Amino acid sequence: MDTCIQKIREIAFQLLDKKEVERVIGFSNGTIPMATSPITIASKQDTEKLVFNSTCGLNLANYIRQQKGKIAVIAKGCDSRNIVTHIIENQVKRDQIYIIGVPCKGMINKSKIKALFEDEILKFTEDGETLTVESSLKKEKLNKKDYLRDNCRLCQHRNPVIYDVLAGEPVEEQVLDTPYPDVEKIAALDADARWLHFQELTKNCIRCYACRNACPLCYCPTCFVDESGPQWVGKGQDKTDVNTFHFLRAFHCAGRCTDCGACAEACPMDINVRDFTRKLNKDAFDMFGWEAGLDQTKRPPLDAYSPDDPNDFIK
Amino acid sequence: MGNLLEHMGIERDRIHFSWISSAEATKFVDVVKEISNKVRALGPNTKLVKDYN
Amino acid sequence: MKFITIDKKNWAKGIEKSRETYRLFGPVKDKNGSFIRDLENDMLPDMSCNDSVLSAKSVLFPQTEKILFTTLDESQKDHHIMKRVPGDSAKRAVLGIRPYDAKAIQLVKLNFDTDDYRDPYWCDAYEATTFVGVGINKPGPFDFSTAAGTGPFSETGLDVLMADLDNAYLAKVLTDKGGAFMTSCGFDTAADEKESQALFDILRKEAEKNISSRIDTDKLKDKTVLELHEAPFWDDIAFSCINCGTCTFVCPTCWCFDIQDEAKQKSASRFRNWDTCMSPLFTKHATGHNPRDSKTQRVRQRFMHKLKYFLDKYDQGIMCVGCGRCVKSCPVNIDIREVCKIMNSYEKKE
Amino acid sequence: MENPYLPYPVRIDDIEIATEDKSLKTFKFVFLDPEDEKKFSYRAGQFAELSIPGVGEIPIGIASSPVEKGFVKFTVFRTGVVTSHLHNMKVGDIMGIRGPLGNWYPWDKLENKNVVIIGGGFAFTTLRSSIIYMLDPANRKKFKNIDVVYGARSPGMLLYREELYEWEKRDDIRMHITVDGTNDPTWKYHKGFVPQIVEQNAPKADADTYAIICGPPIMIKFTQPALTALGYKEHQIIMSLENRMKCGIGMCGRCNIGKELVCKDGPVFTLAQLNKTPKEY
Numbered sequence: 001m002d003t004c005i006q007k008i009r010e011i012a013f014q015l016l017d018k019k020e021v022e023r024v025i026g027f028s029n030g031t032i033p034m035a036t037s038p039i040t041i042a043s044k045q046d047t048e049k050l051v052f053n054s055t056c057g058l059n060l061a062n063y064i065r066q067q068k069g070k071i072a073v074i075a076k077g078c079d080s081r082n083i084v085t086h087i088i089e090n091q092v093k094r095d096q097i098y099i100i101g102v103p104c105k106g107m108i109n110k111s112k113i114k115a116l117f118e119d120e121i122l123k124f125t126e127d128g129e130t131l132t133v134e135s136s137l138k139k140e141k142l143n144k145k146d147y148l149r150d151n152c153r154l155c156q157h158r159n160p161v162i163y164d165v166l167a168g169e170p171v172e173e174q175v176l177d178t179p180y181p182d183v184e185k186i187a188a189l190d191a192d193a194r195w196l197h198f199q200e201l202t203k204n205c206i207r208c209y210a211c212r213n214a215c216p217l218c219y220c221p222t223c224f225v226d227e228s229g230p231q232w233v234g235k236g237q238d239k240t241d242v243n244t245f246h247f248l249r250a251f252h253c254a255g256r257c258t259d260c261g262a263c264a265e266a267c268p269m270d271i272n273v274r275d276f277t278r279k280l281n282k283d284a285f286d287m288f289g290w291e292a293g294l295d296q297t298k299r300p301p302l303d304a305y306s307p308d309d310p311n312d313f314i315k
Numbered sequence: 316m317g318n319l320l321e322h323m324g325i326e327r328d329r330i331h332f333s334w335i336s337s338a339e340a341t342k343f344v345d346v347v348k349e350i351s352n353k354v355r356a357l358g359p360n361t362k363l364v365k366d367y368n
Numbered sequence: 369m370k371f372i373t374i375d376k377k378n379w380a381k382g383i384e385k386s387r388e389t390y391r392l393f394g395p396v397k398d399k400n401g402s403f404i405r406d407l408e409n410d411m412l413p414d415m416s417c418n419d420s421v422l423s424a425k426s427v428l429f430p431q432t433e434k435i436l437f438t439t440l441d442e443s444q445k446d447h448h449i450m451k452r453v454p455g456d457s458a459k460r461a462v463l464g465i466r467p468y469d470a471k472a473i474q475l476v477k478l479n480f481d482t483d484d485y486r487d488p489y490w491c492d493a494y495e496a497t498t499f500v501g502v503g504i505n506k507p508g509p510f511d512f513s514t515a516a517g518t519g520p521f522s523e524t525g526l527d528v529l530m531a532d533l534d535n536a537y538l539a540k541v542l543t544d545k546g547g548a549f550m551t552s553c554g555f556d557t558a559a560d561e562k563e564s565q566a567l568f569d570i571l572r573k574e575a576e577k578n579i580s581s582r583i584d585t586d587k588l589k590d591k592t593v594l595e596l597h598e599a600p601f602w603d604d605i606a607f608s609c610i611n612c613g614t615c616t617f618v619c620p621t622c623w624c625f626d627i628q629d630e631a632k633q634k635s636a637s638r639f640r641n642w643d644t645c646m647s648p649l650f651t652k653h654a655t656g657h658n659p660r661d662s663k664t665q666r667v668r669q670r671f672m673h674k675l676k677y678f679l680d681k682y683d684q685g686i687m688c689v690g691c692g693r694c695v696k697s698c699p700v701n702i703d704i705r706e707v708c709k710i711m712n713s714y715e716k717k718e
Numbered sequence: 719m720e721n722p723y724l725p726y727p728v729r730i731d732d733i734e735i736a737t738e739d740k741s742l743k744t745f746k747f748v749f750l751d752p753e754d755e756k757k758f759s760y761r762a763g764q765f766a767e768l769s770i771p772g773v774g775e776i777p778i779g780i781a782s783s784p785v786e787k788g789f790v791k792f793t794v795f796r797t798g799v800v801t802s803h804l805h806n807m808k809v810g811d812i813m814g815i816r817g818p819l820g821n822w823y824p825w826d827k828l829e830n831k832n833v834v835i836i837g838g839g840f841a842f843t844t845l846r847s848s849i850i851y852m853l854d855p856a857n858r859k860k861f862k863n864i865d866v867v868y869g870a871r872s873p874g875m876l877l878y879r880e881e882l883y884e885w886e887k888r889d890d891i892r893m894h895i896t897v898d899g900t901n902d903p904t905w906k907y908h909k910g911f912v913p914q915i916v917e918q919n920a921p922k923a924d925a926d927t928y929a930i931i932c933g934p935p936i937m938i939k940f941t942q943p944a945l946t947a948l949g950y951k952e953h954q955i956i957m958s959l960e961n962r963m964k965c966g967i968g969m970c971g972r973c974n975i976g977k978e979l980v981c982k983d984g985p986v987f988t989l990a991q992l993n994k995t996p997k998e999y
Contacts, residue, residue: 030701030703031695031701031703031705031706032509032510032695032696032701032703035701036701037608037700037701037702038607038608038700039607039608040607058699058700062610063607063608111400118418119418119506119508120418120508120509120510122509136506183322186322187322191321191324191325191326192324193324194322194323194324195323195324195325195362196324197324198323198324204398204400204403204421206422206431206613206614206617206642207613208612208613208614208617208644209612209613209647210610210612210613210614210699212612213610213611213612214610214612214699226647226649228798228799229798229799229802231799234365234628234630235626235628235639235641236431236432236628236630236639236641237431237432237641238365238366238432239366240363240364240365240366241365243323243363244363247319247320247323250319251316251319254319265699266610266612266699266700267699268421268614268617268618268697268699269400269421270399270400276319276323279318279319279322280318280319283318283319365632435723436723436724436771438771438772440771440772447812448727448771448811448812448813448814449727449750449812449814450724450725450727450769450771450814451724452721452723452724479968479969479971480969482968484967484968484982485722485967485968485969486722487722487723487969488721488722488723592994593976593977593994593995593996594994594995594996597976597996623969623971624970624971624972625964625965625969625970625971626964626970627723627774627775627964627965627970628774629770629771629772629773629774629775630772631771631772631773636771636772636773637772638723638771640970643964643970643971643972645971645972650962650972651961651962651972651973651998652962653960653961653962654776654797654798654801654962655797657935659961659975659997659998659999660998665998669974669998672976672996673971673974676977677974677976677977678977680977681977
């Protein structure tokens with residue numbers, strides 16, 4: 001991916017130079033190791049600030065709504081699928097968005113890397129498949145493949161599904177025999193163990209709503225947890241309220257989630273919120289053969305009625 | 316929804332979806348009876364109940 | 369001034385002994401870091417842990433706290449008359465609190481304990497609490513506490529400051545409260561005052577040398593509120609923000625809260641919960657009008673409050689102790705050090 | 719010191735529909751414990767939190783006047799969860815009041831001055847409190863001329879109509895009542911928006927004249943230039959703000975404009991003060 005950044009910068013420069021777009025949305029370097037930050041660029045001189053590497057785990061589709069004029073956005077496979085979902089849901093118009101597609105080999109799991117070190121990481125560099133990570137106590141050379149985020153490990157759409165230009169050669173797609181091993185693992189437990197799993201999962205949740213706010217799907221003007229008349233969910237730390245927030249939010253993403261992993265990436269408490277959404281993704285796939293964001297012409301399954309709906313409650 | 320709650324460890328029989336027209340009174344009664352019986356068999360729910368102290 | 373040496377072999381026993389008088393809080397390791405928790409039964413504080421993910425503010429200011437209650441049952445004599453939840457005035461001690469978190473509590477105190485009103489929940493908890501801090505021998509890369517008016521061995525707000533000397537702790541008793549706690553543990557091996565202080569000075573200097581991260585706040589005071597408020601840089605700072613509450617919840621000095629009522633059957637309760645200026649709901653009027661409707665306005669509020677309004681209002685420095693938690697936790701890496709730099713160096717163009 | 723979050727228990731003594739569209743009701747409360755009434759000693763311009771257990775609290779300006787004893791009155795617009803619940807409550811119901819909160823109109827400074835009171839719509843509550851206070855026989859001589867400009871959408875939307883017409887008959891207060899429009903041929907007062915009526919009828923400013931404004935943001939915005947045109951300086955324009963509040967005692971942090979907290983440092987500010995703060999209200 002090192003080479004694609006040159007390409008991204010060139011494309012962005014040209015677009016701004018020729019005034020084809022007003023702004024380019026991409027990533028810039030962060031102020032701390034393993035951090036990148038979404039950035040918007042309006043001048044071609046600033047295109048040098050753009051970076052793209054395997055720490056760009058957020059989803060830039062989250063930044064393209066309600067922008068003025070035409071904008072360009074850098075999109076990984078999952079980002080592009082969320083752009084498709086935005087188009088279907090009338091959040092953006094296709095001709096307002098210039099998509100700079102980036103074939104993606106996966107983003108890294110920052111928590112897993114941090115867990116290797118007793119102290120803070122001071123330096124992180126990436127060279128192809130090798131990650132070099134340094135703290136004051138030690139220096140580790142890691143194989144990127146071993147430190148991918150779970151959603152990237154299980155990703156079957158690494159190449160953008162929609163784009164105006166590609167900033168790199170398409171990468172080989174992974175084909176998985178069991179695309180939902182995580183869901184199956186939980187499903188294999190008995191009911192009480194499953195319950196405990198989810199209780200343990202959300203135990204540290206502080207309801208900062210980073211998961212919701214990092215999610216490109218969560219654009220409701222008033223989220224159900226913020227609604228006061230009627231108030232659906234209590235606002236405190238009661239575990240029932242915390243869980244209700246998580247499973248209802250997940251349900252609102254049913255058939256729309258691309259498993260981009262931005263929710264888990266954003267969580268300051270390292271909660272794998274995907275344990276909720278993945279189950280719904282699997283159901284959407286098993287029941288409707290549906291994966292979100294692949295086709296601009298089809299509405300998500302929970303958004304449409306079909307006479308051959310596999311559910312039996314309509315009888 | 317039912318699937319997700321079941322996945323989280325809530326018994327499947329505690330949640331029920333049905334399509335009943337306002338004209339189908341007997342169906343409504345039947346469905347409610349069926350659900351009540353199922354839930355009664357499960358006993359009191361302890362999950363997703365607010366601690367209230 | 370009194371110094372006490374505590375052999376680490378005696379530490380656990382002493383802490384257990386203190387439970388006769390104190391309810392204990394301290395850092396506990398969890399899967400993604402340490403948390404300050406109520407140390408139930410025989411749990412011991414993890415004194416070796418790196419910084420806790422959340423600060424120690426929750427000991428005095430829990431994220432959710434029931435403050436009032438009543439019955440709605442009209443057959444009861446005092447129905448609909450709210451009463452205070454019986455306070456827990458039992459003595460408590462926070463073990464292993466970081467010096468910057470203790471300083472933060474002093475800043476928060478300016479809000480909760482004022483000439484006009486005293487918040488009884490926070491203040492009662494504060495008065496019941498003994499703060500037993502531990503100096504930071506090796507500050508991490510995000511620690512800019514020395515530039516924020518505290519430091520790895522700062523004594524402000526602590527009752528005891530301990531230094532970790534591998535096999536032993538050297539405790540400096542700073543207040544009577546601290547002395548009482550040490551006595552309750554049975555820690556009474558006095559150490560030589562002069563030598564001990566010299567050792568603390570060395571440790572402090574070593575630790576402070578390790579801090580390379582800093583912020584400059586010297587010019588903030590001289591700028592007007594409106595000059596900074598109307599400055600052109602806020603949109604750029606706010607662009608990446610997703611408006612989650614992470615920065616405010618992990619912050620040891622953020623004290624804003626919400627008050628919410630809940631009713632179940634015949635009982636009604638009033639709670640307070642942490643709130644965040646990042647949420648549009650924070651300032652939204654019932655009419656729908658919102659004085660801080662845009663993300664930029666909310667991000668600006670956070671930094672203006674910490675780095676300008678607080679400074680002007682209390683003249684006690686900025687409302688930041690340099691712990692670096694918000695820098696580490698922000699999902700989009702908005703860095704208060706960078707924002708402070710931009711604000712501090714801003715010169716309005718005529 | 720007492721718990722500032724603990725409301726005084728009160729009983730609803732009377733409920734009056736205040737406007738023709740029934741969106742506003744005036745509630746009269748009596749303290750269950752007479753001692754609490756003494757503790758709830760307030761000045762005109764202050765507000766209080768009306769507290770309904772299990773539902774929530776709302777900050778509302780006090781409509782009764784310190785010179786009225788034995789009860790407190792609030793006029794409440796039905797808009798959110800708590801106000802809707804309150805509108806459905808009955809005489810005799812028990813709830814709570816927490817306060818008095820915030821500052822008040824600067825009565826010391828206004829002594830021996832001409833006072834112009836300007837209000838619009840629902841925001842006439844603390845202004846009613848102020849007028850009753852100033853007209854009290856013990857107080858009237860402390861003030862020089864009193865002018866009142868008060869407007870609403872239509873005659874039926876004016877608050878405290880009976881009192882307005884009574885004041886109209888007096889010679890120690892000049893009333894300028896206005897409505898945006900009306901089909902009533904017997905309407906004998908002004909027609910037009912408040913800023914325009916201010917410009918036409920309010921006295922020109924001299925060093926001894928102060929204006930007190932309370933109204934919706936749009937009215938405040940357009941009344942300011944009218945006052946400036948009449949020669950009012952920014953320290954002579956006194957305004958009462960409202961922002962979302964929870965604690966009412968300056969602790970919960972949401973109602974700030976710059977370093978000032980509307981609930982504690984306000985709600986009353988001079989335009990001179992407001993011009994130094996961000997316009998986040």
